[in-house]
Amino acid sequence: MNDLALLIRSFAILSLLAVGGGSAILPEMKHVVVEQFHWITADDFDDIYSLGQMAPGPNMLMVSLIGDKVAGVVGGIAVLIAFFLPASVLTLVSGRLWEHFKEAPAREALRRGLAPITIGLMLSGAVSIARTAIDGWETAVLAVAVLAILMWRSMNPLWLIGAAGLIGWLTLR
Amino acid sequence: MSEMPADGMPVISPRVTLWRIFAVFGLIGATSFGGGVVAYLRAQLVTATHWLDDGEFLELLEVSQTLPGLNATNMAVLVGDKLRGIPGAVAGLIGMMLPGSLFIAMLGAAYATYGGTHAVTAILGGVAAAAVGVMTAVTLQIGRKQLDRWSDLALVVATLAAVSGFHLSLLTVLGTLGPVAVLLHWPHKRPRPTGEAQP
Numbered sequence: 405m406n407d408l409a410l411l412i413r414s415f416a417i418l419s420l421l422a423v424g425g426g427s428a429i430l431p432e433m434k435h436v437v438v439e440q441f442h443w444i445t446a447d448d449f450d451d452i453y454s455l456g457q458m459a460p461g462p463n464m465l466m467v468s469l470i471g472d473k474v475a476g477v478v479g480g481i482a483v484l485i486a487f488f489l490p491a492s493v494l495t496l497v498s499g500r501l502w503e504h505f506k507e508a509p510a511r512e513a514l515r516r517g518l519a520p521i522t523i524g525l526m527l528s529g530a531v532s533i534a535r536t537a538i539d540g541w542e543t544a545v546l547a548v549a550v551l552a553i554l555m556w557r558s559m560n561p562l563w564l565i566g567a568a569g570l571i572g573w574l575t576l577r
Numbered sequence: 578m579s580e581m582p583a584d585g586m587p588v589i590s591p592r593v594t595l596w597r598i599f600a601v602f603g604l605i606g607a608t609s610f611g612g613g614v615v616a617y618l619r620a621q622l623v624t625a626t627h628w629l630d631d632g633e634f635l636e637l638l639e640v641s642q643t644l645p646g647l648n649a650t651n652m653a654v655l656v657g658d659k660l661r662g663i664p665g666a667v668a669g670l671i672g673m674m675l676p677g678s679l680f681i682a683m684l685g686a687a688y689a690t691y692g693g694t695h696a697v698t699a700i701l702g703g704v705a706a707a708a709v710g711v712m713t714a715v716t717l718q719i720g721r722k723q724l725d726r727w728s729d730l731a732l733v734v735a736t737l738a739a740v741s742g743f744h745l746s747l748l749t750v751l752g753t754l755g756p757v758a759v760l761l762h763w764p765h766k767r768p769r770p771t772g773e774a775q776p
Contacts, residue, residue: 419645419646420645421645421747421748421751422645422646422647423643423644423645423751424642425642425646425647425648426647427712427715427716428747429747431740431741431747432740432746432747435744450701450705451688451692451698451701451705452688453705453708454701454704454705454708455681455684455685455688455701456681457704457707457708457711458610458684458704459610459677459680459681459684460606460607460608460609460610460676460677460680461605461606461607461609461614461649461673461674461676461677461678461680462606462614462647462648462649462650462673462674462677463614463647463649464647465674465677465678465681466681468678468681468682468685469681469684469685469688472685480682480685484674484678488646488647488650488670488674491644491645491646491647491650491651492646492650492651492654492666492670494644494645494646495640495641495644495645495646495650495651495654495655496654496655496658496663496666498640498644499640499644499654499655499658500658502640509763509764510759510763512762512764513759513760513762513763513764514643514759515639515642515643516762517755517758517759517760517761517762518643518755518758518759519723519724519729520723520724520729520730520732520733520736520758521732521733521736521750521751521754521755521758522642523716523719523720523723523724523733523736524732524733524734524735524736524737524740525736525740525747525750526712526715526716526719527713527716527733527736527737527741528736528737528740528741529712530709530712530713530716531737531741532741533705533708533709533712534709536705537702537705537706537708537709538706538709539702542706543702543703543705543706544706546703546706546707546710547706547707547709547710547713548710549710550706550707550709550710550711550714551710551711551713551714552710554710554711554714554715554718555714555717555718560610561707561711561714562610564707564710564711565704565707565708565711567707568703568704568706568707569700569701569703569704569707570700570703571703572699572700572701572702572703572704572706573696573699573700573703575699575703576698576699576702576703577695577696577699
């Protein structure tokens with residue numbers, strides 16, 4: 405299989421595994437694109453993830469940049485479609501089915517049972533980015549400070565992300 | 578029985594145009610900086626357009642979270658489908674994705690040009706560190722609301738250990754811990770109500 409076909413297949417599978425949202429599949433995505441296929445380096449992955457943090461909309465649109473890096477503009481668009489279409493079709497179909505099973509006990513069990521797994525996967529997502537992003541005491545302090553501020557009061561994380569970029573620019577050069 | 582808000586408009590207009598669905602989700606997709614897309618969704622879908630009431634919003638959000646895929650795009654599909662069927666779902670999905678995709682493409686082009694310079698590496702290093710903090714905070718906040726049993730906490734730790742510690746594949750983790758988790762939450766037969774006084 406060529407890279408484009410592999411990209412499409414990998415991201416389509418990731419899309420369907422994204423139970424509980426994008427952060428849940430970050431470790432798997434990083435593993436596939438960095439270690440399995442060596443499409444990009446771990447540092448590239450963190451950079452691309454960081455770029456994604458600065459954009460509005462669904463937080464995994466940055467997958468297009470991975471596709472772009474591997475197979476150009478066509479790769480970027482292909483990955484975007486591969487990553488968002490299968491899950492969307494599944495949502496459309498199961499959203500309609502879901503309505504029919506409104507009273508089913510399995511529905512509540514599924515929802516409540518998946519919640520802790522989703523949370524575990526989201527933590528793994530944070531760990532997977534932290535492994536390369538936290539590379540010294542400066543970045544560790546930044547991460548802990550952002551966590552503390554957000555736990556203390558609710559605010560748009562974009563301000564903190566912007567401030568961290570600025571602090572990074574001033575201190576990490 | 579349709580509720581009428583103060584301004585006398587019906588809660589759900591009978592036929593929303595596809596363009597309108599695209600525009601509303603486009604607005605959400607273009608303005609929801611900094612994650613936390615749920616707040617932006619609610620502001621548009623419940624407060625601004627009255628397409629959903631709060632109960633419907635929470636129910637669709639719950640479905641979005643349970644199904645694979647991202648909350649934001651799943652919500653666009655579900656709400657679009659509810660309003661105008663499959664064409665509505667397509668309009669919502671494209672609206673949700675288009676602004677951010679264009680934005681990312683521009684960032685990517687800038688990164689291709691300036692990436693690797695010390696300044697950009699330093700800025701992105703700061704952003705990545707902050708992102709770790711944001712992800713952890715969001716996870717803890719959701720966890721605080723969702724987890725109410727020790728077995729839930731054990732499942733969180735088991736999942737974290739399996740993925741981050743033992744590097745098991747996601748499919749393996751979902752295939753093994755998933756059924757266990759669902760069984761743990763399988764409803765017990767409710768005891769028959771007795772004659773005891775209920776408060």
